[in-house]
Amino acid sequence: MSVESGEAGRKPRADGLRNRERLVEAAKAGFAETGPEVSLEEIARRAGVGIGTLYRHFPTRDAIVEAVYRREVQQLADGATRLLGSLSPGRALHEWMRLFLDYIATKKLVGPALAAMVGGTSELYAASGARITEAVTLLVERAVANGDIRPDVDPMDVLRALVGLTYGNSDPGWEASARRLIDILMDGLRAQA
Amino acid sequence: MSVESGEAGRKPRADGLRNRERLVEAAKAGFAETGPEVSLEEIARRAGVGIGTLYRHFPTRDAIVEAVYRREVQQLADGATRLLGSLSPGRALHEWMRLFLDYIATKKLVGPALAAMVGGTSELYAASGARITEAVTLLVERAVANGDIRPDVDPMDVLRALVGLTYGNSDPGWEASARRLIDILMDGLRAQA
DNA sequence: TTATATACGGAGGGTCCCTCCGTTTGGCAA
DNA sequence: TTGCCAAACGGAGGGACCCTCCGTATATAA
Numbered sequence: 001m002s003v004e005s006g007e008a009g010r011k012p013r014a015d016g017l018r019n020r021e022r023l024v025e026a027a028k029a030g031f032a033e034t035g036p037e038v039s040l041e042e043i044a045r046r047a048g049v050g051i052g053t054l055y056r057h058f059p060t061r062d063a064i065v066e067a068v069y070r071r072e073v074q075q076l077a078d079g080a081t082r083l084l085g086s087l088s089p090g091r092a093l094h095e096w097m098r099l100f101l102d103y104i105a106t107k108k109l110v111g112p113a114l115a116a117m118v119g120g121t122s123e124l125y126a127a128s129g130a131r132i133t134e135a136v137t138l139l140v141e142r143a144v145a146n147g148d149i150r151p152d153v154d155p156m157d158v159l160r161a162l163v164g165l166t167y168g169n170s171d172p173g174w175e176a177s178a179r180r181l182i183d184i185l186m187d188g189l190r191a192q193a
Numbered sequence: 194m195s196v197e198s199g200e201a202g203r204k205p206r207a208d209g210l211r212n213r214e215r216l217v218e219a220a221k222a223g224f225a226e227t228g229p230e231v232s233l234e235e236i237a238r239r240a241g242v243g244i245g246t247l248y249r250h251f252p253t254r255d256a257i258v259e260a261v262y263r264r265e266v267q268q269l270a271d272g273a274t275r276l277l278g279s280l281s282p283g284r285a286l287h288e289w290m291r292l293f294l295d296y297i298a299t300k301k302l303v304g305p306a307l308a309a310m311v312g313g314t315s316e317l318y319a320a321s322g323a324r325i326t327e328a329v330t331l332l333v334e335r336a337v338a339n340g341d342i343r344p345d346v347d348p349m350d351v352l353r354a355l356v357g358l359t360y361g362n363s364d365p366g367w368e369a370s371a372r373r374l375i376d377i378l379m380d381g382l383r384a385q386a
Numbered sequence: 387t388t389a390t391a392t393a394c395g396g397a398g399g400g401t402c403c404c405t406c407c408g409t410t411t412g413g414c415a416a
Numbered sequence: 417t418t419g420c421c422a423a424a425c426g427g428a429g430g431g432a433c434c435c436t437c438c439g440t441a442t443a444t445a446a
Binding site for chain 1: 422423424425426427
């Protein structure tokens with residue numbers, strides 16, 4: 001009675017947080033190596049935890065897929081500000097595009113899993129789309145302001161180009177080719193009109 | 194030595210053919226009711242045969258999916274000539290459009306399963322597309338020749354309209370709505386320019 | 387009718403899903 | 417520090433599914 005009945009109970013246990021993190025990491029690796037159909041027991045094994053622990057943290061398969069996906073998007077968005085902190089805006093944009101490739105490689109694996117679910121996929125994609133848009137807009141605006149790239153660049157065009165690059169992927173050697181195209185794209189952006 | 198070494202061996206056993214047919218029928222029903230993830234054991238159960246029999250006829254899941262799909266397309270294409278044999282060309286076209294709806298309802302279930310497979314889907318779809326195109330072309334040409342519909346109708350437009358009708362399906366009541374639209378479409382086709 | 391190639395059925399071994407519950411451990415109060 | 421106990425752990429186990437293998441049954445041809 002005397003205690004506030006809010007839900008700010010005790011601090012979450014350190015092992016719980018650690019295992020959750022390990023599971024997401026293991027799931028990401030599993031999706032990348034085995035594909036979206038990787039078994040949950042395999043993920044638990046990779047993470048070095050029991051299957052029960054996996055199910056406590058992620059009651060459904062969708063839950064862990066979403067966790068992986070959300071984290072990737074978050075890291076990609078955070079990557080923009082991080083790169084801007086240590087590089088010139090132009091180089092930050094260039095590096096971020098490369099980061100985008102890794103993101104797509106992950107999304108390519110996670111995407112089908114999401115698509116296979118009934119409903120539920122759109123909000124997740126929409127939310128992630130907004131974050132990515134913010135990130136690329138920030139990068140382009142800074143690069144333009146710094147004179148690193150031509151001023152008539154629409155951030156969304158850059159995003160479209162990046163997404164476009166990734167179509168027709170899944171061939172071996174695709175990623176190397178996409179990296180070369182990104183370099184070419186950057187050359188184009190740097191060329192003052 | 195004295196016998197031709199071709200592969201025209203003995204006649205296939207009647208029970209083998211019968212069970213194969215039952216399996217395809219059961220698979221179709223299973224896809225329709227349970228969805229593309231229906232278990233192979235469930236299909237065997239529906240067909241009233243042992244699981245071993247299913248695997249002998251269809252060594253992979255893909256094989257039975259393909260069998261169902263191919264048969265549906267075949268039946269739809271055959272439906273065109275069948276209807277032309279018993280109805281006026283205009284009515285045959287109308288009935289065939291309705292038949293198309295059932296086909297789409299099936300394809301909608303089979304399609305995702307095909308899409309989920311890696312590769313292999315395109316040839317199947319391409320082959321079926323050609324058959325459907327032939328069928329609709331035949332129907333439209335006959336109906337035009339008979340004066341049942343206006344002469345400036347491109348068969349492919351009819352096909353596109355039919356496919357278009359089916360977008361945004363999977364809602365309850367979709368099929369009834371599509372049927373009404375087909376009636377309206379036919380009225381439009383009948384109206385002489 | 388008999389021989390035999392064909393086809394049948396389902397037991398069985400392996401994997402996976404998910405739940406349940408006895409055991410362990412980290413956070414916190416005394 | 418110590419001890420309590422909520423929180424977290426792990427994995428056995430039941431059920432479903434996948435697929436293979438092989439003994440049994442039967443349709444066809446001679």
